[in-house]
Amino acid sequence: xIQPIYLxxxxxxxxRAQEADLSRKEELTQLITDLKDTLAKADGCGLAAPxxxxxxxVLIVDGTVMADVYDYLADFKRxxxxxxxxxxxxxxxxxxEGCLSIPGIYADVQRPESMTVRYFNENFExxxxxxxxxxxxxxxxxxxxxxxxVFTDLVAPIRKKMLSKKLVNISHGKVSVHYKAKIK
Numbered sequence: 001x002i003q004p005i006y007l008x009x010x011x012x013x014x015x016r017a018q019e020a021d022l023s024r025k026e027e028l029t030q031l032i033t034d035l036k037d038t039l040a041k042a043d044g045c046g047l048a049a050p051x052x053x054x055x056x057x058v059l060i061v062d063g064t065v066m067a068d069v070y071d072y073l074a075d076f077k078r079x080x081x082x083x084x085x086x087x088x089x090x091x092x093x094x095x096x097e098g099c100l101s102i103p104g105i106y107a108d109v110q111r112p113e114s115m116t117v118r119y120f121n122e123n124f125e126x127x128x129x130x131x132x133x134x135x136x137x138x139x140x141x142x143x144x145x146x147x148x149x150v151f152t153d154l155v156a157p158i159r160k161k162m163l164s165k166k167l168v169n170i171s172h173g174k175v176s177v178h179y180k181a182k183i184k
Contacts, residue, residue: 003038003052004180008102008150009171011184012050017146020056020081022124028058032079032122035060042179044100046138048145051101053184057082059142063135070134083119083143086128088112095137097151103177105166107155111140 006012020028031054039047039060046061059080063073093113098106114132117139121127131139141151152163169175173183 001034001037002041002180003034004182005038005042005047005051005100005177006053007170007173007175007177007181007183008152008167009183010053010101012053012055013101013145013150014148015050015055016148017048017050017055017057020058022081022120025124028056028081028124029122031056031058032060035079038179042100042177046142047100048142050145050148053182057146059083059139059146061135061138061142063138066134072133073135076135078139079122080117080119080139080142081121081124083117083139083146085115085117085143087116089114093137095134097137097141099141099151100179101145102150102152102167102170103175103181105152105163105170107152107159107163109151109154111137111154115140117143 035047038052045065048059049056061078063076067074089112091113092110094108094110096106097109114136116130118128
C-alpha cells in the first residue's frame with residue numbers, strides 16, 4: 001500500500017532505526033511491499049523505512065529507473081534488511097544527490113567510492129555484496145536514513161547555509177510534491 005513520505009523536519013528521519021526482527025516475516029513482507037509501492041508512485045530510486053514513518057533498518061533501492069544514465073543499473077534492485085557495512089573504500093567520490101524527503105533540493109555529497117555490505121534480502125537470506133559506482137551511492141544514501149542522517153547533513157557548510165531557508169520551508173510544509181507526504 002502506498003504510504004506518505006515523511007518530509008524534512010519529521011522526527012522519524014532523525015532517529016536511529018531499530019534492527020528489524022527477522023522472525024516477524026509477515027510484518028516485514030508487508031513493510032517491503034509498502035516501500036515498493038510508495039517508491040514506484042514517487043518515482044525515486046531508493047526509500048528507507050523511516051521515510052514512511054517506520055523506524056526499522058529496512059531499505060529498498062531500484063537502479064532500473066537510472067538505467068538510461070547508468071546502463072549497469074539495468075537489473076539493480078535490492079531489498080536490504082538490517083544492512084551492515086563491512087568495509088568501505090578510503091577513496092571518496094562526489095555525486096549530486098536528492099531525496100524524496102527533501103524535495104527540490106540537490107547537492108554534491110562525498111561518500112566512499114565502494115563498500116561491502118551484509119544484509120538479509122526479501123527472502124530472509126543473508127547476502128554479502130560488494131557495491132561500487134552509483135549502486136553503492138544509492139545504498140549509502142538509504143543507509144544514512146537508517147542512522148538518522150539526511151544527505152544535506154553531509155554537504156559543505158557553505159552549501160548547507162545556502163539551503164537553510166529551503167529546508168525550513170520544507171519543514172513547515174511549504175513544498176509541493178506529486179506524492180503523498182507528511183511532516184510529523
